[in-house]
Amino acid sequence: MSIARGDNRALQIAAYALAGTISLAFLYPYWWMLVSAFRATKAIMAAPIRLWPETLDFSIFAEIAQIGGVPLWRYIANSFAITGLSTVLGVTITALGAYALTRMPKLPGFATLRTVFLVAIMYPYMLLVIPVYLVMYKLGLLGSYAGIILFLALGPIQFFLFEQFFRKIPAEVIEAAIIDGASEAQILFRVILPMAAPVTATVALITFLLNWAQWFPIMVISKTPDTYTLPVALLAMNTELGANFQGIMALAVITTLPVAVLFLLAQKRVMEGMAAGAVKG
Amino acid sequence: MIETLDVVWRHRIFYLFVLPFAVLTILFGLWPILLSIQVSFTASATALRPNPTYVGFANYLVVLSDPAFLASLTKTFLYTALSVVANLAFALGVAVLLDSALLTRGNLFFRLAIFLPVVTPDVAGYVVWRWLFDRSFGAINAMLEMIGAPAFAGLTSARTAMASLLIAELWHHAGFYMIIFLANLSMRDKALEEAAHVDGATAWQRWRYVILPQLKPALIINTVYALIQFLKTFTVVVVMTKGGPNEATNFVSYYAYQLFDQGRYGEATAMATILFAIVILISLTFYRIADREVAA
Numbered sequence: 001m002s003i004a005r006g007d008n009r010a011l012q013i014a015a016y017a018l019a020g021t022i023s024l025a026f027l028y029p030y031w032w033m034l035v036s037a038f039r040a041t042k043a044i045m046a047a048p049i050r051l052w053p054e055t056l057d058f059s060i061f062a063e064i065a066q067i068g069g070v071p072l073w074r075y076i077a078n079s080f081a082i083t084g085l086s087t088v089l090g091v092t093i094t095a096l097g098a099y100a101l102t103r104m105p106k107l108p109g110f111a112t113l114r115t116v117f118l119v120a121i122m123y124p125y126m127l128l129v130i131p132v133y134l135v136m137y138k139l140g141l142l143g144s145y146a147g148i149i150l151f152l153a154l155g156p157i158q159f160f161l162f163e164q165f166f167r168k169i170p171a172e173v174i175e176a177a178i179i180d181g182a183s184e185a186q187i188l189f190r191v192i193l194p195m196a197a198p199v200t201a202t203v204a205l206i207t208f209l210l211n212w213a214q215w216f217p218i219m220v221i222s223k224t225p226d227t228y229t230l231p232v233a234l235l236a237m238n239t240e241l242g243a244n245f246q247g248i249m250a251l252a253v254i255t256t257l258p259v260a261v262l263f264l265l266a267q268k269r270v271m272e273g274m275a276a277g278a279v280k281g
Numbered sequence: 282m283i284e285t286l287d288v289v290w291r292h293r294i295f296y297l298f299v300l301p302f303a304v305l306t307i308l309f310g311l312w313p314i315l316l317s318i319q320v321s322f323t324a325s326a327t328a329l330r331p332n333p334t335y336v337g338f339a340n341y342l343v344v345l346s347d348p349a350f351l352a353s354l355t356k357t358f359l360y361t362a363l364s365v366v367a368n369l370a371f372a373l374g375v376a377v378l379l380d381s382a383l384l385t386r387g388n389l390f391f392r393l394a395i396f397l398p399v400v401t402p403d404v405a406g407y408v409v410w411r412w413l414f415d416r417s418f419g420a421i422n423a424m425l426e427m428i429g430a431p432a433f434a435g436l437t438s439a440r441t442a443m444a445s446l447l448i449a450e451l452w453h454h455a456g457f458y459m460i461i462f463l464a465n466l467s468m469r470d471k472a473l474e475e476a477a478h479v480d481g482a483t484a485w486q487r488w489r490y491v492i493l494p495q496l497k498p499a500l501i502i503n504t505v506y507a508l509i510q511f512l513k514t515f516t517v518v519v520v521m522t523k524g525g526p527n528e529a530t531n532f533v534s535y536y537a538y539q540l541f542d543q544g545r546y547g548e549a550t551a552m553a554t555i556l557f558a559i560v561i562l563i564s565l566t567f568y569r570i571a572d573r574e575v576a577a
Contacts (some may be wrong), residue, residue: 015383022375023394026452030397032420033409041418048423097302100295107292108285113303120310122561126515126534127553130320130541131313134329139308154305184294213402216516231404235520238408245418248408255405263400267393270400274457275464278502 030256036249044245060250067233067251070225076254079212079229082148087207090153091200098162099188103174121156126216136221143223151221152211157277158203164276165199166192202273205266212259230255314557321550328546340551349528350536350552356443357532361511364447369503372455373496376462377488392463396456403453407520410449411436414521436522439529446517446530453517454510458503465499466492501571505564512560 031051036044037060038053065072101110132151133142141147169192177187193200215231222228225236234251237243263270289296321340323333344350378384379391398406413419414435422432434441469492477487515534518524524531524539531539533556540549 012383015378015381016387019375019378019384019387019391023391026394026398026456028420029406029409029413029452032413033405036412045417048418049420049427093301093305096298100299100302104292104295107295108289110299113299113306116311117302117306119561120306120314122509122564123310123314123557124513124515124534124553124560126513127537127550127556128313128317130329130546130550131316132309134316135308135313150305151309154302154309188298209400213400213404215402215404231402234408235404238411238520245412248412252405252408255402259400259402260397263397264393267389267396271392271396271460272464274399275460278457278461278506 030260033249033252033256037246037253039246041245060246064244064247064250067247068225068236070228070233072251072254074226075228075230075233078227079231079255079258082145082152082218082227082229083208083211085145086149086152086211087204089149090155090158090207090211091204093153094155094158094203095162095193095196095200096188098159099166099192102163102166117154117159132217133220142221143227144221145227147221148218148227151217152214155207155210157210157274158207161199161203161206161273161277162196165196169195202269205262205270206273206277209259209263209270317550318554320546321554323547325545325547328550336547340547341555344548344551344555349531350533352528353531353533353536356530357512357514360443360447360514360530360532361508363443364450364511364514365504365507367447368451368455368458368507369500371451372458372503373462373500375455376459376466377492379459380463380466392460395459398453399456401453403516404520406453407449407517410445410452411521414445437526439525439527442522442526442529446514446521449521450511450514450517454507458507461499461503462496465496469495497571501567505567508563508567509560512556512563 032049035051035053038055038057039050040057043050043054061072067075101114104110105114136142136147136151139147141150173191173195174187177191182190212229213231215229215235218227218229219232219235222232225233228236230251234248234255237251238248320328320333322335322337324336324339327333375395379388384391413421414433416422416432416435416437419435421435425431425433435445436442473491473495474487477491482491513534514532515538518530518532518535519538522530524535533552537549537552537556540546540552
């Protein structure tokens with residue numbers, strides 16, 4: 001290379017300084033949230049940027065054990081149940097649907113269904129409040145867990161990831177199975193789905209992360225806070241007058257921690273999956 | 282007809298596979314959209330009754346001649362344009378930085394730090410940002426004070442509220458655009474750069490004429506995604522500003538949502554339909570332009 005050694009070294013230090021500063025700026029809100037959850041509101045007002053709490057006081061978690069008349073554990077249980085079940089349901093339904101649509105795109109109605117799905121995901125869904133409310137009302141699902149879980153089941157990235165995977169399966173694989181006398185059900189369950197195990201894991205992870213963060217449909221479909229998940233409870237708490245700042249930060253920590261841990265454990269799969277799912281769109 | 286039925290019957294197993302997907306798409310995708318469009322043609326007071334009064338395009342006329350809606354639309358476009366440019370420029374810059382040979386060690390840490398907000402529930406992230414900007418609790422003004430810089434009004438002033446939302450949203454979304462650029466960068470043909478280098482091209486020329494043209498797929502995908510994303514901006518407004526101060530951040534989706542709250546269903550759904558049309562039109566136009574560019 002024509003660049004002198006010294007220049008290269010200086011350039012490298014500058015690159016590290018820049019990337020380091022940006023990363024710390026991105027991580028700082030998490031640190032501030034965490035520290036604030038352990039500090040009394042008065043102490044934060046006096047010194048907002050203290051990097052470590054004065055005392056390690058966990059009493060705030062006892063203080064927010066009830067939020068809006070509902071126990072905190074219920075919001076946590078709701079979050080895990082609604083996110084978990086909508087993920088299992090969504091992955092199963094999307095895998096079957098995407099498989100049929102990519103394997104037999106020319107069957108009557110299949111192209112139309114795909115187009116309807118693609119248009120539906122473009123609709124600004126925050127504007128569907130009243131219609132979704134009406135639909136849930138007509139189906140008798142208003143205020144029910146079933147309504148929330150069914151509404152959260154489908155999503156664009158999940159569909160694109162499966163579609164992309166099924167399109168890449170060589171035709172010979174299926175032809176060989178047909179020659180061996182396998183039925184279509186056998187082809188799907190014995191040949192295709194075992195091959196799809198890695199992409200299924202990726203889709204499940206991403207669906208879990210995305211559905212954990214959902215709040216608006218849950219708020220609309222719920223009749224009472226009994227079916228709220230953590231983000232919805234956090235929003236309700238944040239909207240109250242005379243907000244309990246320390247409590248809000250503690251609840252934000254609880255809302256963030258499970259998905260942050262899950263992401264860090266599976267970061268490669270999540271980042272590659274999200275990039276791949278987007279590229280198809 | 283008989284033939285079609287025969288085809289369907291012979292492939293009934295595929296219809297069985299697709300059935301749950303089709304049911305959910307129709308129940309929670311198609312039906313609400315059609316209901317929403319239907320409501321937009323009815324008088325608000327009767328919209329939710331079994332036999333609503335149809336008023337033709339009256340709601341659309343009311344919306345389109347409402348100066349507050351037009352102001353909201355202008356703000357939405359301005360915010361979208363600024364956000365798309367800021368997010369893509371930032372994400373591209375960071376992606377190029379992280380892709381360079383200068384940062385081999387610690388690269389994963391940087392990627393994780395910038396991507397973590399993408400999977401952080403947006404409500405939680407924006408709640409934290411709301412308080413970071415606060416004048417009495419917030420860390421941002423405390424830091425500015427420490428270095429002797431003037432205070433940042435943040436969410437309390439109409440002049441800085443939009444910038445504050447943009448910063449919080451960039452924190453939440455930029456990591457996503459970054460990984461698309463990184464994926465594209467890792468697929469590029471590095472031999473071309475070697476050749477340009479041998480031919481005496483400067484670092485800038487190699488970047489501008491060799492690398493950047495190869496990033497066109499990522500640029501197109503990110504632009505379309507970001508356009509759709511920011512035209513629909515909603516959660517950050519609900520959490521941080523409620524459209525204020527002084528309507529400065531009252532973007533179209535939040536404005537329509539407020540109309541819902543006031544029971545003005547007809548106008549709200551007319552507004553929703555207009556925004557939907559704009560989102561589809563802009564994305565299709567952009568795809569078409571991109572197609573022509575690629576073909577040329």
